[in-house]
Amino acid sequence: MPVKLNPVVVxxxxxxxxxxxxxxxxSYGQIARLIGRPQNSRLVAQIISQADLYGNYPCHRLVNHAGRLAPAWEEQEHLLWAEGVIFKPNGCVDMKTCQWEK
Known part of the structure; x- marks a missing residue:
């Protein structure tokens, strides 16, 4: 069951x-900082986990600070790879090359 989230933050x-x-x-933390909530990267992850309730969003483009993918979402790697995202040998996204600069 989805958790009730602040619609403005969502x-x-x-x-x-x-x-x-x-x-x-x-990264989740990067998005949290950009919305003025630097301590709320888990909140961002929570919102992303429920994003399908709000429409079609490119959730696959969010990773943790080290470039690790969502653990239970095998399709994420394929979607990123198809867009040209570079992965390191350990399976993490190369954040130095592929991190969005905002």
């Missing part, structure tokens, strides 16, 4: 997520 996160271009990724 809109801020989703609006930023839409701005991430193909071939780039952002």
């Amino acid at each position: 809109e801020q996160v989703l609006a930023l997520m839409e701005q991430i271009p193909p071939g780039k990724v952002a």
Whole structure:
């Protein structure tokens, strides 16, 4: 069952997520900082996990600060790879090359 989230914060996160271009990724913490909530990267992850309730968003472009993918979402790697995202040998996104600069 979805957790009730602040609609203003949800809109801020989703609006930023839409701005991430193909071939780039952002971290949960980066999005949290951009909406003025630097301590709320888990809140961003929570919103992303429920994003399908609000429409079609490029959730696959969000990773953790080290470039790790969502653990239970195998399709994420394929979607990013198809956009040209570069991965390191350990399977993480190369954040130096592919992190969205906003």
